[in-house]
Structure formats: C-alpha cells, structure tokens
Amino acid sequence: MIYLDYAATTPVRNEVIEAMKPFFSDTFGNPSSIHLPGTEAREAVEKSRESILEHIKGRGRLVFTSGGTEANNLAIKGVCLSRKKGHVLVSSIEHPCIMETARWLSSMGWKVDHIPVDRYGLVDPGTVEDMIRDDTVLVSVMHANNEIGTVEPVEEISKICSEKGVLFHTDAVQTLGKIEVDLRKIDADMVSFSSHKIYGPKGVGALFVKEDVKLVPLLHGGGQEFGLRSGTENVPGIVGFSKAVELAVKELPEEAERLRKLRDELISGLLEIPETFLNGHPEKRLPNNVHVCFRFIEGESIVLMLSEKGVFVSTASACSSRKLEPSHVLRAIGLNHRDAHGSVRFTLGKFTKREDIEKTIEVCAEVVEKLRKISPFTE
Amino acid sequence: MIYLDYAATTPVRNEVIEAMKPFFSDTFGNPSSIHLPGTEAREAVEKSRESILEHIKGRGRLVFTSGGTEANNLAIKGVCLSRKKGHVLVSSIEHPCIMETARWLSSMGWKVDHIPVDRYGLVDPGTVEDMIRDDTVLVSVMHANNEIGTVEPVEEISKICSEKGVLFHTDAVQTLGKIEVDLRKIDADMVSFSSHKIYGPKGVGALFVKEDVKLVPLLHGGGQEFGLRSGTENVPGIVGFSKAVELAVKELPEEAERLRKLRDELISGLLEIPETFLNGHPEKRLPNNVHVCFRFIEGESIVLMLSEKGVFVSTASACSSRKLEPSHVLRAIGLNHRDAHGSVRFTLGKFTKREDIEKTIEVCAEVVEKLRKISPFTE
Amino acid sequence: MYSEKVMEHFRNPRNQGKMENPDGTGVAGNPLCGDVMKFYIKVRNGTIVEAKWETFGCAAAIATSSALSEMVKGKTLEEALEIKREDVSSFLGGLPPIKEHCSNLAVDALRKAIKNYRERVKE
Amino acid sequence: MYSEKVMEHFRNPRNQGKMENPDGTGVAGNPLCGDVMKFYIKVRNGTIVEAKWETFGCAAAIATSSALSEMVKGKTLEEALEIKREDVSSFLGGLPPIKEHCSNLAVDALRKAIKNYRERVKE
Numbered sequence A, B: 001m002i003y004l005d006y007a008a009t010t011p012v013r014n015e016v017i018e019a020m021k022p023f024f025s026d027t028f029g030n031p032s033s034i035h036l037p038g039t040e041a042r043e044a045v046e047k048s049r050e051s052i053l054e055h056i057k058g059r060g061r062l063v064f065t066s067g068g069t070e071a072n073n074l075a076i077k078g079v080c081l082s083r084k085k086g087h088v089l090v091s092s093i094e095h096p097c098i099m100e101t102a103r104w105l106s107s108m109g110w111k112v113d114h115i116p117v118d119r120y121g122l123v124d125p126g127t128v129e130d131m132i133r134d135d136t137v138l139v140s141v142m143h144a145n146n147e148i149g150t151v152e153p154v155e156e157i158s159k160i161c162s163e164k165g166v167l168f169h170t171d172a173v174q175t176l177g178k179i180e181v182d183l184r185k186i187d188a189d190m191v192s193f194s195s196h197k198i199y200g201p202k203g204v205g206a207l208f209v210k211e212d213v214k215l216v217p218l219l220h221g222g223g224q225e226f227g228l229r230s231g232t233e234n235v236p237g238i239v240g241f242s243k244a245v246e247l248a249v250k251e252l253p254e255e256a257e258r259l260r261k262l263r264d265e266l267i268s269g270l271l272e273i274p275e276t277f278l279n280g281h282p283e284k285r286l287p288n289n290v291h292v293c294f295r296f297i298e299g300e301s302i303v304l305m306l307s308e309k310g311v312f313v314s315t316a317s318a319c320s321s322r323k324l325e326p327s328h329v330l331r332a333i334g335l336n337h338r339d340a341h342g343s344v345r346f347t348l349g350k351f352t353k354r355e356d357i358e359k360t361i362e363v364c365a366e367v368v369e370k371l372r373k374i375s376p377f378t379e
Numbered sequence C, D: 001m002y003s004e005k006v007m008e009h010f011r012n013p014r015n016q017g018k019m020e021n022p023d024g025t026g027v028a029g030n031p032l033c034g035d036v037m038k039f040y041i042k043v044r045n046g047t048i049v050e051a052k053w054e055t056f057g058c059a060a061a062i063a064t065s066s067a068l069s070e071m072v073k074g075k076t077l078e079e080a081l082e083i084k085r086e087d088v089s090s091f092l093g094g095l096p097p098i099k100e101h102c103s104n105l106a107v108d109a110l111r112k113a114i115k116n117y118r119e120r121v122k123e
C-alpha cells in the first residue's frame, strides 16, 4: 500500500492522538462553563490558540473553525456580508470552496473577477495591482495551489493590497508545515488553515484574522471565538490541531528537504514514460507535489487502476473527483480538455519512502501502457 | 466530583471512542477520494448517515455539520437566503444560535417575530397558527428547551405548519437520546442534532432535511453532503456520532426512567431549601433537567461556590454564562431580573448516581445559606 | 462507487483494442467529461460476429465499452440497434447516477458503427 | 477566568454581613447584570474604623466588596473617596474585562455610604 495523496488528507499522527485523548472523556468540559471542568477545557483551547499563533508568527485573532472550507467561507463571506456590495478579486486557481463562494456572492449581486495565471499557475502581482478597482474590498490568492503545487508570490501581493487599502486573504491550507508560513512576512489580513492536511484530526481548521478586520460570522450563537464563530468548541480537535502545527513547523526544514528529493526522483521517473509532462511550476512548487499529464488516457481510470495495485493518488483535488468537468486549475493554466482529464496528482508525505517512489514509477509505467493500448488516441 | 451539567456537554463514552479509533490513522482516507482509502472512508460516512436516519425514523437527507449551532444556522439561513425576504417565526426561548441568527436576518431586512411562551415555557400551537402570515416562510420551535427543560408540542406545531404550507424546523439537540425523537410523528422539514450532548464527540452534528426543501449552503465548496455543506467530512467524528445515537436510542427507555427518578428526588430535595422554586414545566420536562431559583442570591456565585465543593452545575446555558444579561428564557417565562439571575440548572446523565443527588442537595443547602448571609435582600 | 461487475470489466476488459479491416466503425464522445469511444464491428449475414473498441475515459466508460462488446456478439444488426444505454448499465449492475449519462456512450458508438457498415454496404 | 486573589476573597469574604448601628450606608446596583451592593461604615474622627457589606452578585461583585472593605479600614474619608474602581481591581490582580465595568460597584456603594454619613452628621 503506497499512499501518495497527502494533499487530500493525512493520517493523524500518534503524538496528536495522544495529545487529544484526555479531552474526550477526562477533561471533557464545555469551555463556556464557568465551573472547573469548563475552565480546564477553556485553558486547553486558549493554550492551543496561543501556540498556533506563535508558530505562524501571527499577531491577531485565531478563530477556530471546522476546517479549511469553513475558514475560507468565513473569510470571504464574513467580509462581504458585513459591507455594502462591492468588488472582489480571487485567483482563477483557488480551491472550490473559494470559487463556489465567489460564484454565490456574484449571484447575490457582488462583482467578482478572477485573476488569471500563467502556464505554470503563477499569479502576477502586477496584474493584481492593475485589477484592483476603487470598489475592491478583498483580494484572495492562495499561498500554494492544492492541485499543481505552485507557490504564489503572496508576500508581494499582500504588500500591494495593504498599500492600496484593500483586504488580503490567503489560503494556506496546503502550505502550513510544507513551506514557511510566517505572517510577519506575509502581511495578510486573513489566512486559512486546515488540520487534517498536517497529520491533525479532520473537522478542525482556523482562520487568522487581524485585530481590525470586521467580519460577519457565518455561525451566530453563543458568541464563542471572539463572536466570530459560535458553537461549542471542538476541544480535542483543537488540541490535536495545535499539536500537529507544533510538530509540523518543528520538523519542516528537514522533512521538506527529504520530500523535495523524493519528489524530484518521482518527477524524473515519471517523465521517462513517453508523452508525459509536468504540470505546475518547475521550481516554485510545494516540496511534496508532483502533477503530471499522461497523454491519451484518462485520469480516473489511471487512479482506479493504480488503486487496484495499491498505489493511491488522485485526479485534481479530492473534492472534485466526483465531478465530471475537468479541473478549473488545469484549464486555467491552458491545458485542453483531454490533457486536463489525463492529469494525475501524486502528493508525498511523512510516511513516503524511497522504495515507494521506485515502485510507483514502475506501476505507473505499466498502468499507462495498459490504458494507452485501449485508447483511441494512440497509434 | 459530581458533574451535573450534562446539558452543556458530556464525556465521550468508551464505546464511541473505540468506534472512532480506526478512523484516525488507519481508515483515514478522504471520503471524496476514489481510491481504496477514500472509498472505505466514504462507506463509513454513509453507513453512519443511514444508521442515524434509521434511529430517528427520518425519510430525507441527513447533512452532517460541525455541531448543533451550525445545524441551526444552516436551517434558518439556508432557507432564508435561498428565498426572497419574508417572515420568520421563532419561539422566544430558542437557543442563542437561533436567536442571534434571527436577529441577524432581521438586520438584513427579514421580518422576524418571536412566539411567546407561558410561565412554564410552553409554546401554544394555537398561537403559532395565529401568528403565521401569508409571507411566513419558516417556523422554528425547539423540541425541548436547554435551560428549563420544557418539552414543546412540536408534533402539533409541525402539523399546523404543514397544513399552512410553511416550513417547520425544530432543534432536537436536547431531546435526542432523552425523550423519543420519531420523525414519523414530528413532521418537521428540518431537525437539528448535536453529538457532544449524547456522549459523542464535540465538533459534529447534523441537520435532517426533507428531500424537497431547498437550502442555500452556508459552506460552499467541494459539494459534499448533497451540496448543502462542503468541507472534508469529519470521518471519525461522524462515526462516533452515529455510534452515540445508536446507544442513546437503545438505552433511552431504561435510562430515562432512571434519570426521571433521580431528577424528582433532586427537585424535592432542593425545594426544601427555603425560598426556592422550580422553573419550567412540572411534567412536560426533560427527564434529566432540574432548574430552580434560589431567591436573593446570584447564580454565578452559586455555581462557583458549588464548583469549589466539587459539584458542577450551570447558570442558564453554558453559552451565555459569560454574558451579563439574565437569560432570555427566564425573562420569557416571566421571571424578574433578580430571580432570573438567581436560577441554576442541574442536568443529570449517564454517570449520575443516587449518592450524587443526596450530596448535591446537602452542598446546595450549605452554599445557599452562606450566600444568603451576605445578600442585601435577606433579613 | 462502482459495482463489482463494473470493476471486473474495468480490470479485465473484453475485446479491447483496434480491429484490422472492420466492416463498420463508429465514434462517440462527450467533450466535457472527456470520454471518447470508438467501436469496430465485423458483420456476417446481418449478424455481428466480432466487436472491438477503444476508449478514452473513466472506469465506467471502459466497463460499458467492454460490456457492450460482449452483449452484441451474435446479435443481428436489428437486435443490436435495440440495445439501450439502460441495458448496458443494468448488465453491469448499475452505474453511479453521475456517470449514467456521461460515460455510457458505447451504445451511441455502436449505432454509428452499424450505420457506417450499412452505408458501406450500399456503396 | 478569575485571578487567584479574586477567588480567595470569594471563598473567604472579609467583613461580610449587616452592621448594627452604622454611621453611614450606601447602596449601588446594576439592574441589568443584577449586582447589588450595600456598604456600611463606622466613622471615628473622620476615619473609617469599620466597614461591612452585603452583596447580591457574581464572584467579582463579592470579591470587590470584600477587598474594598479591607482597603478602606483606617483610611480617612477623604482618602477613602479617592479610591477608584481600578484600585480595587488591581488590588485583586485584575478582573475579567466583561466584569470590570459591571460588577465593580463597591466603590460606588462606599461613596454613597460616606455621603450618607456626612448628611447625617450635618443634621
């Protein structure tokens, strides 16, 4: 079994499970209760919040959410619904939770424009600057793309936005623990995170929000999380998330180096298969992301056939693998429908070993050959 | 340590922890992935969904959420934001997550009216019928109140709404596992649930939605949960929630009987303390809820002093215990500010024993006496 | 997601590949979801004696191609023309709803192949 | 939520209870949050020699009453009048922000008690 879909989700690591354990049935209080079990739970939540803020070097509020999707929805809708209708800029390769949120806002009368990317998936900060209008209230560009792994120049973009007086949000779900996320360098007003991408539990995430940013909550109620996100806090989840952040940040330098090497081996191995090319940026790329197009054959078949052989990869993002349209990201970087459909993502992680890479290359070569034999596009 | 705050939250029971375990690091896939780890996770989610639907006898969609707060927000906002502005009716004793949602909608131009309750906290179905207008789109009345434990006539109200062609939502967060929740009898279009109130994990809940009810999602994105709630599913949480529902429903008849007896003992014991009265309905009441006013003294002091002595109870709902205003529920049943501030909730649960009840009565008598000695209102 | 029968045809597709000197060929495709199928038939006395196919597409597309190539063998052209998409998917124990419409194109490709054969015969 | 010092005063409140034959009394209250305090003082030669109080309120209200009753003992009326809310809360190691405003009424009750004493003396 070779799991190469760490960008879709990760197993919870043992240290995190251990950290969560006491909060299921021992320290199980509701953090809003003022009695002892309540205050113990409250303390655990606040310590987790402080620890994460420290590790991302953020000065502001960290609002715990149920995941990356909620964090992104809260950022975009929270800003827009608290203001008069205006203009929003999002890149054309955002995760579906940004794309669909933007689409909904646009159906509600907001003006939305999509920032184009080049053939590597890069956003040009100059283009962002040009596209900002007088009525622009928010720009959202992800830190790195979840499909093709391209890392965006968010430091520069954040500077432009702050000069222009426009709010800037970035989705760091795929970068935390993989490349440096330092909010002293990225001057973003809001930043989204998700726990289950970094060996933390599913169902937890966070939105960093600078002190002076006004948001309408998506979840109204008891007023938890600075009044920005009501609902009984997922205490074990939050504690686990914070542990996962701590470990991910600590291990980053060494682990990123290790993954980068394996990634490059996998890329060279796969590119030896004929009619195969790399998607995304050759250098400005997540250390664990490999995304290739095997021409003339279709991605879902490749994924399923690899799965039959114990190699687990994905087409596009996990979210869209039940949809039929080709990935909007691959279309945005200029792939035609057929090549977009033929692209496959391999994402490496903590438990990936060199042997896995060798074996994957071997199995891929087999599967690609088998599928090409029945493709009408090959001679 | 005597925990009598089960309505605020519960410890996760062992069977639930055991059921969740494999889904942290073994069957850890993303349910949206089409490879083997993904389909295994998908199967676990779908089985959980079916099991819960069976246990509540619901015919429709069960949408997993991050908790009761999200379920309630989704129900109310989901209906309203997908329609032209109209009229909404909510009872005047709903949980803050409904009250605040209604307040926000009203600030957005929706018309909101609050259904009054009698001095026991009961909503009169006839009043609901009278208050429904031509432009009413939604009525929301909770199944039982989280503070005073009054059980509402939601079967009747649901019939009235369906006759009038108005959507009906009920918040069953406090009733699941405590009294019967049978959606063949309660003809609601939407019903909210929360896992952490029934010995399941925090951070999970669900909204039951009939097939033909149109909702705008709060969380846009990958299209999970029938397109009504995007975001990577909290697989262990969902599995744990479903296990908790299964056990709670199975054990309900016996456990409710046991709790009812303990509850009545606690009520009689507490009412022997002078100048003490019961809030909520004497009979139409959750089997685990005791809510009394100790006149002349203040709730937070009582709770803290009891906590010092190892007895954990609450004032109003956990959510609002960090607020200063007296509970809107107690005000709605006609308590004056002072008596509202002097009321305390005891909620019993799975681990409550007869000795705990005796001890609690004893300790309460002491604490009340101590605080009354320093109250300016006692002679 | 897929029935066992779909997976079985996906794993071990029948009659796949190009046909030398076919009597009729037909191509069907759905540009959006990307599936493209090519069907080849050999006909003797109005009966399909051999069918082959090539498919670019998901597991459902491959399995429906494979299934249909088995279903048509030995059928007269008239009988083959009566096969509907639903017949193929029920032969396979059902397809996921989302795939039903988009990836079940084999029948279209077969019909085009029969049409192509008839046109050739006329000439 | 509360500092250890607040909890200590809450657990063991000083000088609580009614005073027989006080020289001055004052009541302060916040109807919304429900806290009500009554302060009693005994005065000799312009100096507060004894202070007692009764309080309906949360732990913060009780602790601030208790703390102030200690702080004023031995102070002249002028000195006592200079005590501000912040002095009480810093004496207690701080109060939660939400409580700062609402439950820190002891100073108001004390001032009213002093005023009441002065009015009585005038008569």
Ligand SMILES: Cc1ncc(COP(=O)(O)O)c(C=O)c1O
Residues within 6 Å of the ligand: A007, A066, A067, A068, A069, A070, A072, A095, A097, A142, A144, A145, A146, A171, A173, A174, A194, A195, A196, A204, A205, A319, B230, B231, B232
């Ligand atoms: C870039 C990006 N943003 C947001 C999300 C959504 O996060 P979650 O799965 O926690 O809802 C994902 C993962 O699915 C992602 O890769």
Ligand SMILES: Cc1ncc(COP(=O)(O)O)c(C=O)c1O
Residues within 6 Å of the ligand: A230, A231, A232, B007, B066, B067, B068, B069, B070, B072, B095, B097, B142, B144, B145, B146, B171, B173, B174, B194, B195, B196, B204, B205, B319
């Ligand atoms: C009646 C009621 N509704 C909703 C909620 C909110 O549920 P959750 O804590 O899961 O957000 C609660 C509990 O806090 C409740 O008692």
